[in-house]
Amino acid sequence: MHTSKIGTMEAIMILLTIVATHTVLSLPKTLLSVTKSATVLNIIYISILALLLVIFIVRLFKKFPGMDLLDISEYLAGSFFKKVLGILFISYFIVSSSILLRNFCECLKIVYFPDTDLLFLIVLFIVAICIANRLSFTATLKTNLLVIPIVLVSVVFLFLANFRNFTFERMYPILGDGFWNTFVTGIGNISAFGGIAYLYFLPPLLKKPEQYKKIAITSVMITGIYLLLTVATILFMFSFFITEEEIMPLFSAARYIEFGTFFQRLESIFLLIWISAFCCYLSVVMKFSVHILQKITLLKDTNILIPCIGLSMLAITLFPENYAISKFYENTIYRYFVWDFVLFSNILILILANFKRRKKVGEIHE
Amino acid sequence: MSKWIKNGFIIIALLILVFSFTPSYTSLSIDNLAYVVAIGIDKGEKEAYKVTFQFTTGTSGQSSEQNPSIINSVEASSIDIAINLMNAYISKELNLSHCKVIVFSEEVAVEGISDFIYTFINHAQLRPSTNIIISRTTALSYIENTEPILESLVTKYYDVFPNSSKYTGYVSNVTIGEFYNALVCDTCEPFGILGGVSTGKVDQTFKSGNDFYVRSMETNFVGEQGSENLGLAVFKEDKLVGELNAIETLCLSLVRNQVDSFLISVPNPDNEDEKIDISINNRNLTSKVEIINGTPFITINGKLKGFIYSMTENDNYANTSILEKISESVNFHLENLLTQYLYKTSTVFHSDINGFGKQAASLFLTLPEFESYNWLDNYQYATFQVNMEAEIQTGTMITTS
Numbered sequence: 001m002h003t004s005k006i007g008t009m010e011a012i013m014i015l016l017t018i019v020a021t022h023t024v025l026s027l028p029k030t031l032l033s034v035t036k037s038a039t040v041l042n043i044i045y046i047s048i049l050a051l052l053l054v055i056f057i058v059r060l061f062k063k064f065p066g067m068d069l070l071d072i073s074e075y076l077a078g079s080f081f082k083k084v085l086g087i088l089f090i091s092y093f094i095v096s097s098s099i100l101l102r103n104f105c106e107c108l109k110i111v112y113f114p115d116t117d118l119l120f121l122i123v124l125f126i127v128a129i130c131i132a133n134r135l136s137f138t139a140t141l142k143t144n145l146l147v148i149p150i151v152l153v154s155v156v157f158l159f160l161a162n163f164r165n166f167t168f169e170r171m172y173p174i175l176g177d178g179f180w181n182t183f184v185t186g187i188g189n190i191s192a193f194g195g196i197a198y199l200y201f202l203p204p205l206l207k208k209p210e211q212y213k214k215i216a217i218t219s220v221m222i223t224g225i226y227l228l229l230t231v232a233t234i235l236f237m238f239s240f241f242i243t244e245e246e247i248m249p250l251f252s253a254a255r256y257i258e259f260g261t262f263f264q265r266l267e268s269i270f271l272l273i274w275i276s277a278f279c280c281y282l283s284v285v286m287k288f289s290v291h292i293l294q295k296i297t298l299l300k301d302t303n304i305l306i307p308c309i310g311l312s313m314l315a316i317t318l319f320p321e322n323y324a325i326s327k328f329y330e331n332t333i334y335r336y337f338v339w340d341f342v343l344f345s346n347i348l349i350l351i352l353a354n355f356k357r358r359k360k361v362g363e364i365h366e
Numbered sequence: 367m368s369k370w371i372k373n374g375f376i377i378i379a380l381l382i383l384v385f386s387f388t389p390s391y392t393s394l395s396i397d398n399l400a401y402v403v404a405i406g407i408d409k410g411e412k413e414a415y416k417v418t419f420q421f422t423t424g425t426s427g428q429s430s431e432q433n434p435s436i437i438n439s440v441e442a443s444s445i446d447i448a449i450n451l452m453n454a455y456i457s458k459e460l461n462l463s464h465c466k467v468i469v470f471s472e473e474v475a476v477e478g479i480s481d482f483i484y485t486f487i488n489h490a491q492l493r494p495s496t497n498i499i500i501s502r503t504t505a506l507s508y509i510e511n512t513e514p515i516l517e518s519l520v521t522k523y524y525d526v527f528p529n530s531s532k533y534t535g536y537v538s539n540v541t542i543g544e545f546y547n548a549l550v551c552d553t554c555e556p557f558g559i560l561g562g563v564s565t566g567k568v569d570q571t572f573k574s575g576n577d578f579y580v581r582s583m584e585t586n587f588v589g590e591q592g593s594e595n596l597g598l599a600v601f602k603e604d605k606l607v608g609e610l611n612a613i614e615t616l617c618l619s620l621v622r623n624q625v626d627s628f629l630i631s632v633p634n635p636d637n638e639d640e641k642i643d644i645s646i647n648n649r650n651l652t653s654k655v656e657i658i659n660g661t662p663f664i665t666i667n668g669k670l671k672g673f674i675y676s677m678t679e680n681d682n683y684a685n686t687s688i689l690e691k692i693s694e695s696v697n698f699h700l701e702n703l704l705t706q707y708l709y710k711t712s713t714v715f716h717s718d719i720n721g722f723g724k725q726a727a728s729l730f731l732t733l734p735e736f737e738s739y740n741w742l743d744n745y746q747y748a749t750f751q752v753n754m755e756a757e758i759q760t761g762t763m764i765t766t767s
Contacts, residue, residue, distance in 0.1 A: 036733055111490050115389035124383060169553075169724035178732045239551030255494055256543065261525055264495075 005207040008215055010141040013148040014202075014284050015219035018195035019226060020151045021281040024274045025103050027192055028234045028249045030331045031227070035186045038176030039231050042186045047224030050193040053343070054216040057196070060350035061203060061212065063357050069200035069346060070295055076353040085349070086296035090289050092197065092341060094309065096334055097285040098316035101125055102326045104278055105317075107247045111271070122317050129282040130310040133290065134303065140283045147276045152226060154273050158250065159229045161257045161266075166236035191338035192227055193220065200346060201288060250274075286310070400458040403435065403521050404512070405445075406469040406505025407482060413441035415474070417448035418506045419460065422521060435520045437509055445485050462491040466524035468498055468542060469505040469561065472599070472606060480549060480604035487546050494543030497528060500599035500606060502562040502582050511563045511592025527595060528559070535616035535625035536580075537595050549604060553723030553741060557618075560597035560609055581611040602717045610707075617707035620651055621666065621720045629675065632699040635691035644696060644758060646672035655725040657739075662748035664722055666704060670696070670756040683760040696756040708750040716746040 006014070019027075035042040064072050069089075074082035105121040113121060132140055176182050199216055203209055234249045237256065246252055254267035290305045299305065320326035392398065406418035418439040438455065442448035449460050468486065470479055486492050501508040514523030528539035540559050548556035562582030581597035598610040598618065610618065619625035627647040634640040648671035656663045674683050674692065683689065711719055723741040730736040 037727075113387065115392070116387050120383065120386035127379065127383075167721075167724060169728060172724070172728040173730040173732050173736050174728070175732045177734065239547050239553070252494075258495060265493075 036176040191335040410441040475606035499561040535619040536612035554721035555717040643676040
């Protein structure tokens, strides 16, 4: 991890990996169930808010060049606090990615592998990411750089190919359940920008730390456009995703793509792309978890940590008794996790650290 | 040594993974599957439903001979049980990924088909592009009589028959995806293709000059093709409430902007007894929904361009005033047809199959306001105004005779 630094584009792709994988599963449906027909409006609104938020985060990091959130937390409240925060972040990364993996494998099983044991599907992913993580971080970064643009293009293609199936009037009534629900309660949809969590750990890993602001702003803007396209595709095509539950809304949309009687069933290609995106996402999550664990334990050899984290992921993946429980986590608990932990608590840490630094500088000047 | 252990470990891991996926591959192997191309649902004699499955024999190629299809029926209390029983009967697992049509008999459709639609949509194998047909006769009879005369494969016929909707408008390409979408939405109602079995003779109730008013099983066809698809079956929620004939189906296709070109027959302004056939190949219909005193007021404005198809002796279609008269005749005829059709959907069927509700939703700021208005119930009180502006041009090859 320390030997290979992350380039600007690679960093942007890391942040986009998070939203790309979440949108494949139920993120568009979750957004739609909150703000209903006003979701397009809400996405524009929360994208602006997310943009302001990351500009604020970048500003807070400005006083701590070359430091990530763990270093800043140590500066604020000592090494114990750093360790606690590190464990919380590892838990967040591992739990959220494991549950996402479980849900994705459940969907794969329903669609293509009806008689295969779920465990084998999950193990396949875990083995793949463990092997990927044994290689250098550059391997993951380069694969990410290759796969994520394909995912982004696939969503644009999905939008354009389904254009004839769109009913634009489905965005009415324009305010959905009302102004309060769209612009106040709807702020909760900012959890779609969960990739911000990885922004806290990027500064010391960047090849060009001065590009940090550019990375943050670009990734949020692309995430906003990406979310807008996915949500618009679902909202304009289906009347039922607001009320009904159906697995993988984007997969459902992909099933409608047909070019004459020859080019049909393109959803298989989409699924292949999304499987690759999932592997990239899990690799990134594991890499960051290993990085944090190494930072709080001061271990030199990270290779030993890889199977430990892999097994932890496997255990958590198998923990939910059924799909309903894992879906509940993804749709409900994850949102509050992002809100309370990723956004509120960590920004508070950054603000307090900035106050402490200002106070110290003030004392020195006195 | 460690290299050997490492390689051995990789090989064992790969073998475990390969064999672990075998059950799914075995169940999806072509040898173990029976591909269903059509499903028919009728009322059963002993059980609730009689479900008919049509299979192909699996042979393909360029053979000019028709590939016979196999039709089996089973009585069961639900569609899933019927599939399971059929699995046992044919000793192969039914696969619905190539199912092209689902046929419901009218008897089943009037009682409501939402349970079937939800079950089918829940089926991962079934494509959303599968057509929904409501048969005026039993679904079994419809499937048995579907013997395409110009195709060697029945699947090919099922694939191409809805295409005529684009250039005739007498049938609509209704899929299960669209049906389900309309079933669950609160701004429109579903409809299905109206099917039937050809009687092989001209319907005796058929009146002269009403050749556009045909519908399945009330046609003037005499031919070898057993089944026919003309008109639409209209639903209120999940229950069949009525039927549309060919010209009314064209009206629906026009309102929904789903027909590329079509042919209409209008009275000759110079001689009321004669009719002129006009091909409309450029149309732009816009609808505007307003709510006046709590009642929907729907305006349809259409701009059409077409040319005269029919030609008789002494016709002069190069004359501007004659063309204007014909254009006026087209306007009057279409306005009349569309108005009658729209009032039929609102006052007779109480069913907004045109999807005006989607536009009505834009008149409300919030969903609770729209829901409290209850569009689908208020549609029956709608008032319609249709304005057509046709521009008819002279014929194609001969302009004056």
